[in-house]
Amino acid sequence: MNRSFLNQSKHFQTSSTYSGLDLCLCEIGFNKLLHNEAIQLEVEKAVMKMLPSLHEKPAGVEGLRVFLILNELLYAIQRLRHGSLWEGPQTGRGFHGVEISMKVAAAVQSLSTEHLQITANWWTLSMMEDKSRHVNVWRTALSEVLGIEAFPHSSSKDILQILQNMYNVNKGKMKIPETAFCLEFSPIFIEQEVIRWRLHSKSMAVDNPPLLLCSFAFVMDFKSKQLVFQCNSDLTVQEVQPEWMLYQFQGLAPPPPSYFELNLRRSFLVEDSFRQLAEAPPTDIKKDLVVFFDGDTKITNVYKKDFFHHLFPRIKEEKPEMFRTNDSETLVWFSIKEPERIKADVYLFGLLCGLALHNDCIFPVPFPLVLFKKLLGVKPTLLDMMEFCPEVGKSLQYIMNYEDDDLEDQYIFFEITWDDTVIDLDPENPGKPVTSQNKKQFVDAYVNYVFNQSVESVFQEFERGFFQLCDRDLLRMFEPQELQRLMVGQDDYDWEKLKQNTQYDLPLLENGGQLFRFDSHLQNPTMQMFWKVFDALTEDQKKDFLWFVTGSRKAPILGMGQIQMTARLKIITSGSPDEQFPESLTCHNILDLPSYSSEDIMRDRLIQALEAERTFSSEEERWSV
Structure with missing residues (x-):
């Protein structure tokens, strides 16, 4: 097989960076060969017979070609199997096809580190379509293995390791999207995986340890990760209510759940929430959150949305010492002026951020991406400075790009001003100039001071509060951009999707009886x-x-498709419809529209509703005036 599908003009150049194969010939050849079902059966039998003979240490790099060829064979088998009625993974034929994938994966993983690196080099240097095809082969194989109960989940580890190797070397200009590695997993699988992970994290014996959450989270798409996080939060809520779990275990109807209640006055939102959080027992804050305003004891998600929507602007207004704003006043970072004074409040703010995530609420805090990188243990870079302070970032980039040897003549020193404070980045060498030799040291020190050193004690308090409710190890499955999206929502507004998903509740009308x-x-x-x-x-x-309809200006974390607005005609019992304003029920995403006589009047009334001062929502309805 190693001598098949060779590039006739170049196969003598085979090396650790070139396989000598013509993968197009592989694809064409296998598509023709396997089109006949009987021939496909014989090919599969031959491959199964050949696999045990593959040596862990092939003779020369040419002996590794077979593994690329097997990739193409699996791709052809999967295409044929997925294109006909007899190919389903639970059928005998499908079962056999999945078994081939597992055997090939085991053979690949038996190779030495050196030989695995060579196959990785070949994959890295291949065409984009070839790379995508090979990833899809193993992603499909993983989906099939996990879909067959006869195989224990541990059987998929070789496949996952192959995907991991591809993921690790997927870099440079020819990089394929990371989403190409992702699968969407079923809620049942997610729940089982989270339960196994929770038992494993408590050092309890588990027959099948968690498959993805410990080592292979990169194969989960964002929706699956969000489901993992919410499932873990739900299980935590149950865990802190042992009486509820006891009733469930005995098959009895459980008592009404207990909640973590915030009883707030709208006019004292920050004072009340900070005080009650500071006084709350650690187990109470892990229960489901309910928010009551001004003595109204209705339990509604609308109040939770309003609470987190209004909270940060109030904090920034009433506790300005906690944060500094960037020059464009679009982003905030922790202040360095009075760290000891703000530590207690920063801890509670971190607790509030964790509380929002734990309760699946969007909390639109205007922090740069670097906050979420630090929570995940990712080192800040110059790109983070470019986001928070573009002018400073551009200046630092200019220094990095400066190629002449006279940088010292620019009179730049290891001394900066940050948050109105003069800082020496190298106090052991006062007045140290920036030169062509130490410019990277200067830029790294600048970025490190702003995002790490200057806020170290304050950020530790934020983390301490945040991780009271969010498991640090579990959060590592997210990329920084994903964690940011989980907390603050997203800015990808697909208004056509909103229109397509809208439902209409239109009344019966009378015409001629x-x-x-x-x-x-x-x-x-x-x-x-x-x-x-x-x-x-x-x-x-x-x-x-x-905001008027849903209680949030941010798009849902899973996209606008999550919003299902209902538009209704508002029934007018007295007066003219043109004198009325639109109304909304934010708890149900309902919009009530009067039957206006013209577009101009509708536009005027709607814009007045949207421009009205934003106050807290009513549980019953939101009026525009």
């Missing part, structure tokens, strides 16, 4: 008028509309 209902919103003049007006709104006005 007959009752009828519009067949669709497209026949309803008010709904037609609304979407014309909506499409003409500015981007900020559309975000205000999102």
Whole structure:
């Protein structure tokens, strides 16, 4: 097999960086060969017979070609199996095909580190479409193995390790998207995996240890990771209510759950929430959160949304000593002026961030990505300075790009001013100039001071609060951008998706003594008028509309497809519809629209609603005036 599908003009150049194979010939050849079902069976039998003979130490690099060829063979088998009725993984044929994938994976993983590196080099230097195809082969194989109960989950470790090796060397200009490695896992699998992980993390014996959460989280897509996090939070809520679990174990109807209650006054939001958090027992804050405002004891998610939506602007206003704002006033970072004074408040702020995540709430805190990198143990870089302080970042980049040897003549020193404080980055060498030889040291020291050294004690308090509710080890499955998205939502607004997902609750109308209902919103003049007006709104006005209907200006963490708005015609019992304003029920994402007589009137009333001062939502409805 090693002598098959060779590039006739170049195969003599085979080396640790070139396989000598023509992968296009592989694909064409296997597609023709395997098109006949009987021939495919014989090929599969031959491969199964050959695999045990593959030596762990092939003779020369040419002996490794077979593993690339087997990739192409698996791809062809999977395509044929997935394109016909007899190929399902639970059938005998499908079962056999999955077994081949497992055997090939085991053979690959039996290679020495040196030979694995050579195959990795070949893969890294191959064409983009070849790389994507090979990743898809093993991603499909993993999905099939996990879908067959006869195979223990440990059987997929060789496949996962192959994907891990590809993931690790997927760099440079020819890098394929990291999402190419991801699978969406079922809620049942996720729950079982989280339970195994929780037992494993408590050093309890587990027959099947967690498969993905310890070593291979990179194969989970964001939706699966979010589901893992929420499942773990739900299990934590149950764990801190032992009486609830006892009733469930005995098959009895459980008592009403207990909650972590925040009883707040709208006018004293920060004072009340900080005080009650500081006084709360550690186990209580792990329960489901409910928020009550001004003595209203209704349990509603609307109040939780409002709480986290309004909280940070209030904190920034009432406790300005906690944060410093960047020059454009779009992002904040921890202040370095009075660390001892703000430590207690920063701890509670970290607790609030963890509380939002634990309760699946968006908390729109305007921190740069570096906050989430630090929470995950990722080192800050110059790119983080570029985000938070673009002018400083550009200056540092200029220094890094400066190629002449006279940088010392620019009179730049290891002394900076940050947060109105003069800092010597090398106190043992006062007045040290920046030169071509030490410019990287200067830039690294600058970035390290801003994001690490200057806020070390304060950030430790933030972390201490944050990880009261969020498991540090579990969070490592996220990339920094994913953790940021989980907390603050996202800015990817697909307004067409909102329109497509909208449902309509239109009343019966009378015409000539007959009752009828519009067949669709497209026949309803008010709904037609609304979407014309909506499409003409500015981007900020559309975000205000999102807040008006859902209680959040941010898109949901899983995208706009998560929003299902219901548009209704508002029933007017007295007066003219043109005198009325739109209303919304944020707890159900319901929009009530009067039947306006013209687009101009609708536009005027809607914009007035969106421009009105944002106050806390009513549980019953949000009025625009």
